[in-house]
Amino acid sequence: MVAVVGDSSQLSEYAAAIDGVAEAFVRIWTGPHSASAVPVPATQLRVLFVVGQRGAVNLSGLAGELGALLSSASRLCDRLEAAGLIVRESGQQSRREITIRLSPDGEALLERVRRGRREELVRVLTQMPVTARRALLTGLTEFRAAADGIPAAGSRAPFSMPA
Numbered sequence: 001m002v003a004v005v006g007d008s009s010q011l012s013e014y015a016a017a018i019d020g021v022a023e024a025f026v027r028i029w030t031g032p033h034s035a036s037a038v039p040v041p042a043t044q045l046r047v048l049f050v051v052g053q054r055g056a057v058n059l060s061g062l063a064g065e066l067g068a069l070l071s072s073a074s075r076l077c078d079r080l081e082a083a084g085l086i087v088r089e090s091g092q093q094s095r096r097e098i099t100i101r102l103s104p105d106g107e108a109l110l111e112r113v114r115r116g117r118r119e120e121l122v123r124v125l126t127q128m129p130v131t132a133r134r135a136l137l138t139g140l141t142e143f144r145a146a147a148d149g150i151p152a153a154g155s156r157a158p159f160s161m162p163a
Helices: 008-030 042-054 059-066 070-082 104-125 130-147
Strands: 056-058 086-090 098-102
Touching: 008 104, 042 056, 042 059, 042 070, 042 086, 042 098, 042 104, 056 059, 059 070, 059 098, 070 086, 098 104
Parallel strands: none
Antiparallel strands: 056 098, 086 098
């Protein structure tokens, strides 16, 4: 059930609060990137996340996903391939098409970054009361559904949170 929209000043206050929370998320998301265990800059790490999410992607698909020029995406891949984090292979349908996938080292790097993010999120969540964590989960689930244009599922979260 969708709540009554409310007045614009209240919605502006909510938007400002969410903007502040987004800054905290960005700090958590970018924190592991600056660690010495992450040998690539954020732009290259973004490539790894896109390839990891898609499984394998061709160069034009990657460029489109990044919102980058084909030549820029190619240079990013050159660096990642030299670092041993991605593998380029000839496409199965056409030898001219190159498919990009993560190497085992690239997969391991992403797992380290994800683990670092989760550990930091857990650290923050442990400072919140259980009821606030539940409310956060419900709110974030509904926010994501609204942002993705998915009809809200009421207060039911797609995954459960332990008490």
